[in-house]
Amino acid sequence: MSKGNNANSSLNSFGARDSLKVGDKSYEIYRLDAVKGTEKLPYSLKVLAENLLRTEDGANITKDHIEAIANWDPDAEPSVEIQFTPARVIMQDFTGVPCIVDLATMREAIGDLGGDPDKVNPLAPADLVIDHSVIADLFGRADAFERNVEIEYERNGERYQFLRWGQGAFNDFKVVPPGTGIVHQVNIEYLARVVWERDGVAYPDTAVGTDSHTTMQNGLGVLGWGVGGIEAEAAMLGQPVSMLIPRVVGFKLTGERRPGVTATDVVLTVTEMLRKHGVVGKFVEFYGDGVAEVPLANRATLGNMSPEFGSTAAIFPIDDVTIDYMRMTGRSEEQLALVEAYAKEQGMWHDPEREPKYSEYIELDLSDVVPSIAGPKRPQDRIALDEAKEAFRRDIHNYVDEHQPTQYTKLDDAVDDTFPASDPVRNIEYADNGTLHDHESATSAAVGAKGRPSKPVSIKSDELGEFELDHGAVVIAAITSCTNTSNPEVMLGAALLAKNAVEKGLATKPWVKTTMAPGSQVVTDYYDKAGLWPYLEKLGFYLVGYGCTTCIGNSGPLPEEISKAVNDADLSVTAVLSGNRNFEGRINPDVKMNYLASPPLVIAYALAGTMDFDFEKDCLGTDKDGNQIFLKDIWPTQKDIDNTIAEAINTEMFTKNYADVFKGDERWRNLPTPSGNTFEWADDSTYVRKPPYFDGMPAEPEPVTDIKGARVLALLGDSVTTDHISPAGAIKPGTPAAEYLESNGVERKDYNSYGSRRGNHEVMIRGTFANIRLRNQLLDDVSGGYTRDFTNGGEQAFIYDAAQNYAAQGIPLVVLGGKEYGSGSSRDWAAKGTSLLGVRAVITESFERIHRSNLIGMGVIPLQFPEGESAASLKLDGTETFDISGIEALNDGKTPKTVHVTATKEDGSKVEFDAVVRIDTPGEADYYRNGGILQYVLRNMLKTQ
Structure with missing residues (x-):
């Protein structure tokens, strides 16, 4: 078997082992030009070719495999299976827990067989970021972040104690505690190295992760994708991941974005194009003159959405933009020198003049992109913003006609089964209108020949005030998810829009649940430095947590009055979020229609309060002189955004926030945590239990039997x-899993989900x-x-x-x-x-x-x-x-x-x-x-x- 990333494991059939001197340091490398044909490969396949050269073992990874990739036929259908050995593994807390449970169990098993438990450690570096468990229970108030983190610890204390034990017990395994950031953002800002160095060997940084949006790292030139838990465990234990040499789609970028067009708009356009083209199981690789014009944060946004296209990866080669970003985020000058020297030596540096051969070609002129949203239930269903009102009125018929049970939409997700295709969801969704304009109401729009008439619902609330709710009402406006929430251009664009809105006297509608969940603590720093937090908070966009929140369904409950009105009147209300997934039933059980939008548009829809709104023709309100205010009046200019980025962001923000990234806050450090090299399993735990994989296992395998x-x-x-x-989704009463929990004293309200109980095999077998x-x-x-x-x-x-x-x-x-x-x-x-x-x-x-x-x-x-x-x-x-x-x-x-x-x-x-x-x-x-x-x-x- 392959011995992981140890260079000495390679048979070196092509004599590729050589040295590379960078400054006063020398690194061992495996030269691609030792194998004829690799020079014409796309960047992503060069990474795979180097991987095979370095891990050649004559059995699973052979000379024939290396020649197969060197002689890759762009037009052929994938047929050659290869073994890819990632440099490292990255995990989020839901999917990472079982991996660490298995590792902990291996320690006991090796001890039982007379070995040394301390020697059981990941053989490839593994990092776990706790980001999937925070729920936006509280919002719109100054203490929302603190209270949400407290509740998160109360709900997940058992799992966190276990992970904290693992952080101390295992070598090459680190845990980023709750409240730090989203796994993929922490990855590109800190964990990713672009070129890795281990035991004196330099090689491309590659990583598989237990979350589908691991592909965000592709924007940094780091190849990898989301995998299931077994593949992640295998990679963590030094074993290769099986894959077919893929087709590679060349995506040429030309031109420049128009003013007012955001990275999110580009991503939604690319998602629509690639879904139509068909890229499932393929690599997508961006190339062309336009690549140099795409900032790194925007590249990461494109890479992040790879699962929404359906591709395995969506990657940008290494270039000056990569180096500049690494310098900004606090990587050492020695690391930057290694990345540049290695990429240029291996022909991995992006050169627009040398175009590789691709299997298929697609092109986008960035100047053709227009402001867009996507919805109401799939990320690829792009709608131009100026057609959004018309599209909503067309779609609302599907949500107010006959009472059809809504189903979860199938996810193209390697690992995130928190909200799976399998479970039904209640036939309730929010619709919210509020202020009626000089056009017909959403209610009238929703009544067709087959429609069921309804009238707006009047709500009187001491806390929220007095208003009417109608179909289409935006009841959730969430700046959330890894895709956009650390991209300075859209995050500062949103904050500047908030400032302009507040200065014009605008306010968000009272029925909108407004939440801000950045992907990184650096966002808070640059909001503070730019003096923009007060404006966001004035519109209700208080910090609720650093984590996935709304995009994975952790939106938290709607205010009771809103939820009751929605359900009693069967209103089709909406959510607008800056995430990557908007499948039916995913965002909130009360909301039927979900739309993806850029962070500035999330705020714009919170101001409008309804999807039944045309931002060109409908005004958002009036100023103190009675003048009508339209979106164009508060939209920040590109110059304002660029100036704010230049003034508000610096390298020190990254180095400060990541200086003690694994240390955690006082809550994390004070968790009562078992010590010792083996875990003390709690007999009464219903979250973390020792699995039976090694029970009675002898040191030598017994013969397999018929x-x-x-x-x-x-x-x-x-x-x-x-x-x-x-097993996935909610645990239903009366099922074997529910009966098991009840027999262990768990009440129905505390069943939680299969996802949260992945560390307990007794629950999972029953599901x-x-x-x-x-x-x-x-x-x-x-x-x-x-x-x-x-x-x-x-x-x-x-x-x-x-x-x-x-x-x-x-x-x-x-x-x-x-x-x-x-x-x-x-x-x-x-x-x-x-x-x-x-x-x-x-x-x-x-x-x-x-x-x-x-x-x-x-x-x-x-x-x-x-x-x-x-x-x-x-x-x-x-x-x-x-x-x-x-x-x-x-x-x-x-x-x-x-x-x-x-x-x-x-x-x-x-x-x-x-x-x-x-x-x-x-x-x-x-x-x-x-x-x-x-x-x-x-x-x-x-x-x-």
């Missing part, structure tokens, strides 16, 4: 996604295959997490309960599926839960690549029906008993191409076929022989101690 007498846990159709398999839309064909016309339990006469039972009964009788399990099994997001618990339920094999028509690999990583063998065959064509109905022979051939160090499956029906008749073994690489075979990737790594650690 499968005898297995029963079918689930018979599934085509396109079963990891959302169908993995595996429990999706309410899963259709198990063992049952007729039943959806949800049910099966037939053949230990109990074939009676219907929860999948978890049946699996427990099978385990008690020593009966192994199989799952049968159709085409594209495990497609969608690569959720780690889709594989972990499958394994812990006792499933030994999954037999399908075809697999999604990453889920197939994850199953092997958890000791489950993926098998495929013979070409052209399926469960239906073989007349398998799931009542059979399965014997699978030929697996034992793996004990001889070889992977069989097929194994023999015999399915015996209740009447004794048999169906026999040869299933294709989908263990595709030598590394995967090693994992499977060891019972899983964690067991493989643990035994290797034991051998090297």
